[in-house]
Amino acid sequence: MGDLYDIIIIGGGPAGLSAGLYAARSKAKTLILEKGKWGGQAATTEELENYPGSMERPTGPEITARMKRQAEEFGAETKVDAVVKMELDGEIKKVITENAEYRSRTVIVATGAKPRLLGCPGELEFRGKGVSYCATCDADFFTDLRVVVAGGGDSAVQEAIYLTKFAETVTLIHRRDELRAAKSLQDKAFANEKMSFVWDSVIEEIKGDGIVEKVVVKNKKTGELSEIETDGVFVFVGYDPVSELVKGLLETDEKGYIITDDEMHTSVEGVFAAGDVRKKLLRQVVTAAADGAIAAVKAEHYIAEKFE
Ligand code: NAP
Numbered sequence: 001m002g003d004l005y006d007i008i009i010i011g012g013g014p015a016g017l018s019a020g021l022y023a024a025r026s027k028a029k030t031l032i033l034e035k036g037k038w039g040g041q042a043a044t045t046e047e048l049e050n051y052p053g054s055m056e057r058p059t060g061p062e063i064t065a066r067m068k069r070q071a072e073e074f075g076a077e078t079k080v081d082a083v084v085k086m087e088l089d090g091e092i093k094k095v096i097t098e099n100a101e102y103r104s105r106t107v108i109v110a111t112g113a114k115p116r117l118l119g120c121p122g123e124l125e126f127r128g129k130g131v132s133y134c135a136t137c138d139a140d141f142f143t144d145l146r147v148v149v150a151g152g153g154d155s156a157v158q159e160a161i162y163l164t165k166f167a168e169t170v171t172l173i174h175r176r177d178e179l180r181a182a183k184s185l186q187d188k189a190f191a192n193e194k195m196s197f198v199w200d201s202v203i204e205e206i207k208g209d210g211i212v213e214k215v216v217v218k219n220k221k222t223g224e225l226s227e228i229e230t231d232g233v234f235v236f237v238g239y240d241p242v243s244e245l246v247k248g249l250l251e252t253d254e255k256g257y258i259i260t261d262d263e264m265h266t267s268v269e270g271v272f273a274a275g276d277v278r279k280k281l282l283r284q285v286v287t288a289a290a291d292g293a294i295a296a297v298k299a300e301h302y303i304a305e306k307f308e
Pocket of ligand 1: 050117118150151152153154155156158175176179180202236237238239282283284
């Protein structure tokens with residue numbers, strides 16, 4: 001059995017990294033576990049123009065890499081390892097990963113959210129063969145090619161604008177006749193000559209031969225089906241919480257978001273949640289970072305009251 005940690009943080013996005021920074025800076029013995037890539041969703045977006053102070057070099061990968069380094073410089077341990085199970089009821093919590101078993105006085109769940117799937121035929125078949133959920137990761141592959149983007153929220157519009165730097169044309173397909181995205185993003189999108197819009201429509205099927213060649217689109221008002229030839233399909237139709245791990249352990253809402261109070265306490269003593277996985281009003285990098293800070297401070301308060 002390894003060391004006893006004060007705070008184990010699950011998830012290495014802005015919420016987890018901010019929690020790690022605050023925890024380590026106050027000398028708590030801190031471990032941040034990340035199952036895949038550090039930086040969470042923020043690391044998959046190139047333009048982080050609304051994170052305060054990020055004007056000069058507003059890239060998600062860079063800011064989140066600096067968040068990680070900052071937490072480490074204050075003493076947080078960071079490990080890539082996937083948590084497979086947790087035992088949260090006792091005074092000492094157990095976090096079991098693919099490679100080890102950890103013990104901790106508190107746990108902060110900052111597992112974030114994952115892209116929602118379209119759910120149409122062809123989507124999974126062509127994933128990585130023209131279907132993508134990350135423009136920052138894949139835009140380059142579509143240089144001078146045609147892409148379609150599904151969705152009408154901030155993500156779809158922001159990433160569609162980013163894709164115009166690479167692709168020859170970007171066609172945004174939205175299920176209504178008006179965008180959900182912020183007005184400033186809409187203005188940029190409508191002014192962009194490479195962008196066009198297909199309204200009131202959804203992608204019914206993605207077709208191709210080994211790689212994506214076209215999408216079948218259904219107009220929701222008329223029921224009419226049509227085909228759009230394309231080399232890529234970028235899907236930005238929202239996100240779902242990554243909370244399977246805490247199912248049955250922590251109270252969640254009907255969508256799976258973890259319910260906390262304003263101080264990030266979950267339904268289990270000594271367990272906190274932060275960031276996009278939490279039921280909350282606004283899911284942004286700035287609110288994720290704020291949640292992480294609060295969760296770490298409240299975890300320290302809990303340790304001081306309970307153990308010292
Ligand atoms: P979102 O706001 O939930 O928007 C999802 C979009 O996809 C909506 O336009 C929705 O249509 C559409 N949609 C949902 N399910 C669909 C389906 N099955 N088929 C076709 N279309 C579907 O998600 P998001 O844009 O990813 O944003 C998530 C959160 O992150 C939001 O709070 C957003 O403000 C934030 N965010 C902010 C920024 C920024 O500030 N720059 C950037 C990215 C994300 P309807 O409009 O008809 O519902």
